[in-house]
Amino acid sequence: MRAHWLFGDQLGPAFTAPDGDDGPSPEAPLVMIESRAVFRRRRFHRAKAHLVLSAMRHRAAELGDRAVYVKADSYREGLHRAAGGKPVTVRHPTSRAAAALVASLGNVTVLPPRGFLVSREEFTAWAAAHEHAGLRLEQFYRHVRREHGLLMDGDEPAGGRWNLDHDNRQPPPPGEPTLGAPAPYRPREDDIDAEVRHDLDRWERAGDVSFVGRDGPRLFPADRRQALAALRRFVDHRLAGFGAHEDAMLAADPFLSHSLLSTSLNLGLLDPAECVERAEAAWRAGRAPLNSVEGFVRQIAGWREYVWHLYWHFGEDYRTSNELGHTAPLPSWWNELDADAVTARCLSAALRQVRDTGWTHHIPRLMVLGSHALQRGWDPAAVTDWFHRCFVDGYDWVMLPNVLGMSQYADGGRTTTKPYTSGGAYIDRMSDLCGPCRYRPDRRIGEDACPFTAGYWAFLHRHRHRLAHNPRTAGPVAGLDRLPDLAELLRQEHARDGTAP
Secondary structure, eight states: OOEEEEOTTOOSGGGTOOTTSSOOOTTOOEEEEEEHHHHHHSOOBHHHHHHHHHHHHHHHHHHGGGEEEEEESSHHHHHHHHHTTOOEEEEOOSSHHHHHHHHHHSSEEEEOOOSOSSOHHHHHHHHHHHGGGOOOHHHHHHHHHHHHTOSEETTEEGGGOSOOGGGGOOOOOTTOSSOOOOOOOOOOOOHHHHHHHHHHHHHHHTTSOOOBSOOOSOOSOOSHHHHHHHHHHIIIIIGGGTTTTTTOBOTTOSSTTOOOOHHHHHTTSSOHHHHHHHHHHHHHTTSSOHHHHHHHHIIIIIIIHHHHHHHHHSOGGGGGOOTTOOOBOOOHHHHTTOGGGOOSHHHHHHHHHHHHHSOOOHHIIIIIIIHHHHHHTBOHHHHHHHHHHHOTTOOHHHHIIIIIIIITOTTSSSSOSSOOOOOHHHHHHHBSSSTTOSSBTTOOSSTTBOHHHHHHHHHHHHTHHHHTTSTTTHHHHHHGGGOTTHHHHHHHHHHHTTSOO
16 A cells, blocks of 8 residues: 655645545555755745644644654655655645656656646646637636636626626725724644744754744644634635725734635645635625625635646746846845834835734735835845745745736736836825825825835836836836936935835
């Protein structure tokens, strides 16, 4: 009987079920390898290291005698100790590096991937039919909805529209410090968490590894039971209020009505099908509005699936994409998550949340953190690596298309049709962050010039020849010639590069 190897992001029941594709038998030993080298190679967020190790050790405790849990210096060493050179099986890994490692071992049979709605074969066929016009999320999302019967009324989308984004871009309620949403699920730490924290402390004291960020009480599920509780809490109490304000930002309410399920999905503790099916059931039962449910389904059955498949479809060369030629290094205050060094309130708030929790929702990631890096011309590979290391839900497959492609536009438009960056007016409209800030979103010159407003114009100027030919950016580029203070603005922003705004 061959043992079956579980990577640390393959922790749910789907990864051990046979289900007709020659998966592991119900009695097969399940090998889990805790590799110290993973934490030596990158300076991860401490809360991320804690979550991953806690989740792995919780899964091993659930499996009992069936688990062969090995703490080793590397995966190769650990597999040799666990299996002694005998053949094993494994589900398709989620990173190219892990897939290459598995291929190099020679005695590992790779089974089809789990944890996604769309198979590799299905995506390949879809991409072949659409490559000539360019791969775009909207068309893929409609394909997934049709093929998997999600939010459909016969052959038509529920409610008559595929996309309810227009209903889901409302600014926060004026004068309200929070949305007033019910609190998200919060897990309780246990003896396994105490053991993990003890080990991480010991490794750091020994100088074996180094982390960034803070490891406070664990905020995200570490086992299947907790993940299901988090899903129930979201669907029953938070989903109804999710849609309208999903793009908003509030200083005192960083979680708003977001699901906080990305870590559970990316660890394999939840399956995407059960998440979207429960959300749809809530709408059909009249417990959540369609715009909230469609927005949630779009995130999981649309964007998450799309990103997973683009990671493999674009190939390894995609990693070195740098169409804008950005090469500036990440400054130390950014690398150290030094939110206190930053004056700009939106950027400081986003960095502080990353430092304290390893998480922000998608708008601070894209329109604050990512936008600042793009405007400053930082090396997109370094920015991608930072997001991978510093976010609890960050993995190679997640961050390459999301950061390199969408956020930093380093692929020149293969993922999105325009660079996602803006001036301070967008942040002012979608948040309560600008009011007390020393910088003014409507100022581009002077001591109170907003670094996002000025940075936006400097970015457009730096790439005006490229962006002038993009229908979505041609108008703003033309506006450069109407700025009477452009030369002064460019001198100002050049002096600001690398410093904490």
